[in-house]
Amino acid sequence: MKFAHLADCHIGSWRDDRLRAIPIEAFRRACDISLKEQVDFILISGDLFNTALPEIPSLNATIAKMRELVDAGIRFYIIPGSHDFSYSGRTMLEVLESAGLAVNVAKQESVSEDGKLKLKFTVDEKTGAKITGLLGRRKGLEGSYYELLDRESLEKEDGFKIFMFHSAIEEYKPKNLALMESIPLSLLPKNFDYYAGGHVHVVFNTQEENYGRIAFPGPLFPNDFSELEELKGGGFYIYNNGNLEFRNIQVHNVESMSFDCSDLTPQEIKAKVLEEVEKKEFINTIVTLRFSGRMRSGSIRDIDWNAITETLYEKGAYFVMRNSSHLQSPDFEEIKAEVGSSKQIEDNIIKEHLGQMKELGLTPEQEFSIVKELIEALDDEKQDGETKSSFENRILSKLQGWTERELKADLKSSSN
Amino acid sequence: MKEDSKEDLRENPKEVPKEERELRGQIIGGSISEILIREKAGAGLELGELLIVKEPGKSTILKVVDLRFGSQISPQNIELVSGMWLEEKADFEFMEPDLRNYRMALAKLMVTVKGREASISKSLPGFFSEVYSIRKEDLSFLGKPSNALFVGNLRSGSREIEVPVFLPGHKVLSHHILIAATTGRGKSNLTKCMLWDCAGKDYAGILVLDPHDEYYGRNGTGLKDIKAHMPESSANPVVYYTSSNPPPGAKSLRISLDTLRPEHFDGVFPWSEPQRGALYAYYNEYGTNWIKAIITEEKISNMKDFNEATIGVLRRRMQGLLRIRPSVKKEGQPREIVCRGIFSEEAGRTTVSDIVNRLEEGKIVVVDTSHFEGSIEILIGSIISHEIFSRYKRYKTDGTLNRKPVISIVLEEAPRVLGKEILEKGPNIFSQIAREGRKFKVGLWAITQLPSLIPRQILANMNTKIILGMEMAPERQAIIESASQDLSSENKSIASLDVGEALITSNFARFALPVKIPPFEEFAGKSGSSNSDSPNPQDRSGPSEKVRNSFAGVM
Incomplete structure (x- = not known):
């Protein structure tokens, strides 16, 4: 049996067109490698898309590639992840399944009388592999699903079994993701041969007693500045009769440079950066520039950023990104805030305002995840060719299930 | 003595309220440190019994500390009478026997109560005052402090009074608790009841190092059951770590080797000075990879400063304790290590910070250490306690400590880390917390059979x-x-x-409180009901019977 295991493709992420094209290209390359390797099927463990309803160009490119593989006899098995999950169930994954391009394996057999979630296996016709899994939701809200999972029926099923999931496992979280919501290993059903994980953007696999191989391939392409610095690129696993091989996907080189600007003037900062830039080549390279420290004089906007970026582009850079959140000018009044990625800032702001949805009787964790899911649902733009009224209808339809009554019902059942 | 003349001997006789109380005796002498009471015939006073003297404007509570016989007959005559009974089978009775032979109690003054205010007694109650059984309403001054921690029901002798005793939990926990008792007297039951009472309250996070795996309740009632008694929207207040087949929802206890620091081993091994020096030398040179470096026989730059045998001891002890060994040497490849225990290279990187995060959320974290030898348990406790203490010191420095809950660390067989013998070989994190912890809202909850082994300080x-x-x-x-x-x-x-009976002495109590601790199963069952008289103040509902029937997103 040979299969590819992808996760966190995040197609449609990044605001800039040049960066937004990369996850699609990475997905194409992963599919090409899988085709060449003649895998039996491909698993995508959540977050194929960066949102439940991605924009048309990204979708078009993805569908074209998937069609090519499906026509070649390679099936896709998917689960929704925290980004492409939709509370209302209206996601592009549903469309993919209707079009015969993928099978969402997060399916339930039934809900038993005692409220247990009994999952259904999807059998791969070519290999007989039995595949099932659970989706991922914002802020680890899927944890309650695991608590109600009928493990026994899953564990006693025979044959080669694959469990797909989109959650961090507490025991394997890397230090830099210590605050990420996670589930303990004990919530995964035992006795599967392969556990295809997603959500955690690190490359990791391990063999666990009673559990088989647990693998996280990480993203196909980093999804934010910090990940670019850390991961540089992405990749996926190919499982081949018990052997697991990681395949790198490097659409562009990534060069990360950090500058301690303590006690420097804007002119000196520029000189320091250009001196470093002079030493290297940046052909087809994404360049990340991180600045920190307290400057001796001037303000951050006095730094000649244009000259720096232009020099980098002249040296062949594909894209230049800068992060100066830890750079301070001397007259800067320190505001105590943990500044990180935009996601962290967003999370911090939500946390500061928790406790204002009292009538719903939510715990802070629940309130946080509701707000995150709402932001996600409403973070959409009018598409080309879409009328105002159809855009409004689309947004409103995404909010189906968000009435106070429905929220209460869902939260109540989540906390049981 | 004539009955009508008795009234005249009492001080302020007319102002004594006439209540339907059970008369237990009368004060007939003594001093401020010990009051002598003649027991009313048939009263059956008990050691530890609480008594009350009611006087105008105040009440005085006393406690029986000794019992003895009294008689109006001279000792020689008593001996003679006894001889006649025993040897002569003489059949006679004393005239007015209750007047002539009686029992006396020595009692200690506990508190004087005026209204709802209680203070240490500084004056004697009236001579010949009548002494009565204490009642629930006499103890209203006990009240219920903020962040109340239930420690049992008040006890008078062996009789349980329906007065739950609460201490201010946040203060008690940060100022350390000692639970001392011989085996089988109810230490575990008391600890379970107190933990149950703490669960779900946000004033304290409690780390329980559980060497007998008895608190979570894998195979019976335990802390795991509390979730069913919490309001529906509440998060589970108990987190359970175990290395052995974790039940669904529990965490596998794994700790990454890169979490370990040399100071974590203080109190675990009695390192010699050279050994300690070598530990730090490795740590300084290899950072978070220092254990791996020792195991795989890497060199340190100042190797000549250390005897080869010293390094050998470190390696052997680390291998044995942590259950790790070097992999087989392969030509041209760096040596790796093989981990067989809870310490791992790839897993458990956030375990310690996760545990402390949960404690900061006011949760109870139970760490099952029943599968390890004692030194591993101490090492685990040391690693987590170091993290707790360093974080809380930091919070104090940056001014955020007052927003944090107290953290208490439950230590069974406390002399293992707080005993005189071990502390003579050097301090450890637990002795440091015992000395300085309360300033940083970190306390110990030490349980022992042998308190005499713990230094007096x-x-x-x-x-x-x-x-x-x-x-x-x-x-x-x-x-x-x-x-x-x-x-x-x-x-x-x-x-x-007796079993389940306790005496509580605390800086946060007016007097030493005699209590009776309810059986845990009974306490947990009671606090789970909606009974408003439950000693557990939490508004806990019964187990939920609602059944979930939809899972958003699962088709």
């Missing part, structure tokens, strides 16, 4: 002591000498404590 720092039955006089003495209240006359009371 540390015992004195434990400002709440819960004493269950203790037969051994030296152990009682150690407690009495370091108690928050004067227990010098309580030696016999402590020796006579």
Whole structure:
């Protein structure tokens, strides 16, 4: 049996067109490698898309590639992840399944009388592999699903079994993701041969007693500045009769440079950066520039950023990104805030305002995840060719299930 | 003596309220340190019984600390009478026997109550005052402090009074608790009840190092059951870590090797000075990879400063304790290590910070250490305690400590880390917390059979002591000498404590409180109901019967 295991493709992420094209290209390359390797099927463990309803160009490119593989006899098995999950169930994954391009394996057999979630296996016709899994939701809200999972029926099923999931496992979280919501290993059903994980953007696999191989391939392409610095690129696993091989996907080189600007003037900062830039080549390279420290004089906007970026582009850079959140000018009044990625800032702001949805009787964790899911649902733009009224209808339809009554019902059942 | 002349001997006789109380005796002498009471015939006073003297404007509560016989007949005559009974089978009776032969009690003044205010008694109650049984309403001054921690129901002798006793939990926990008792007297039951009471309240996070895996309740009622008694929207207040087949929802206990620091081993091994020096030398040179470097026989730059045998000892001890070994040497490849225990290279990187995060959320974290030898348990406790203490010191520095809950660390067999013998070989994190913890809202919850092994200075720092039955006089003495209240006359009371009975001495109590601890199963069952009289103040509902029937997103 040979299969590819992808996760966190995040197609449609990044605001800039040049960066937004990369996850699609990475997905194409992963599919090409899988085709060449003649895998039996491909698993995508959540977050194929960066949102439940991605924009048309990204979708078009993805569908074209998937069609090519499906026509070649390679099936896709998917689960929704925290980004492409939709509370209302209206996601592009549903469309993919209707079009015969993928099978969402997060399916339930039934809900038993005692409220247990009994999952259904999807059998791969070519290999007989039995595949099932659970989706991922914002802020680890899927944890309650695991608590109600009928493990026994899953564990006693025979044959080669694959469990797909989109959650961090507490025991394997890397230090830099210590605050990420996670589930303990004990919530995964035992006795599967392969556990295809997603959500955690690190490359990791391990063999666990009673559990088989647990693998996280990480993203196909980093999804934010910090990940670019850390991961540089992405990749996926190919499982081949018990052997697991990681395949790198490097659409562009990534060069990360950090500058301690303590006690420097804007002119000196520029000189320091250009001196470093002079030493290297940046052909087809994404360049990340991180600045920190307290400057001796001037303000951050006095730094000649244009000259720096232009020099980098002249040296062949594909894209230049800068992060100066830890750079301070001397007259800067320190505001105590943990500044990180935009996601962290967003999370911090939500946390500061928790406790204002009292009538719903939510715990802070629940309130946080509701707000995150709402932001996600409403973070959409009018598409080309879409009328105002159809855009409004689309947004409103995404909010189906968000009435106070429905929220209460869902939260109540989540906390049981 | 004539009955009508008795009234005249009492001080302020006319102002004594006439209540339907059970008369137990009368004060007939003594001093401020010990009151002599003649027992009313048939009253059956008990050691430890609480009595009350009601006087105009105040009440005085006393506690029986000794019992003895009294008689109007001379000792020679008593002996003669006894001889006649025994040897001559003489059949006669005393005239007015209850007047001539009786029992007397020595009682200690506990508190004087005026209205709802109670204070240490500084004057004698009236001579010939009548002494009555104490009632629930006499104890209204006990009240319920903020962040109330239930420690049992008040006890008078062996009789349980329906008055739950609460201490201010946040203060008691940060100022350390000592639970002392011989085996089988109810230490675990008491700890379970207190933990249950703490669960779900946000004033304290509690780390329980559980060497017998008895608190979570894998195979019976335990802390795992509390979720069913919490309001529906509440998060589970109990987190369980175990290395052995974790039940669904529990965490596998794994700790990454890169979490370990040399100081974590203080109190685990009695390192010699050269060995300690070598540990730090490795740590300074290899950072978070220092253990791996020792195991795989990497060199340090100042290797010549250390004897090869010293390094060998480190390696052997680390291998044995952590259950790790070097992999087989392969030509041209760096040596790796093989981990067989809970310490791992790839897993558990956030375990310690996760545990402390949960504690900061006011949760109870139970760490099952029943599968390890004692030194591993101490090492685990040391690693987590170091993280707790360093974080809380930082919070104090940056001014955020007052927003954090107290953290308490439950340590069974406390002399293993707080004993005189171990501390003579050097301090450890637990002794440091015992000395300085309360300034940083970190406290110990030390449980032991042998308090005498703990240095007096540390015992004195434990400002709440819960004493269950203790037969051994030296152990009682150690407690009495370091108690928050004067227990010098309580030696016999402590020796006579039955299973589940306790005496609590605390800086946060007006007097040494005699309590009876309910059986845990009964306590947990009761607090789970909506019974408003439940000692557990939490608004806990019964187990939920709602069944979930939809899972958003699962098709």
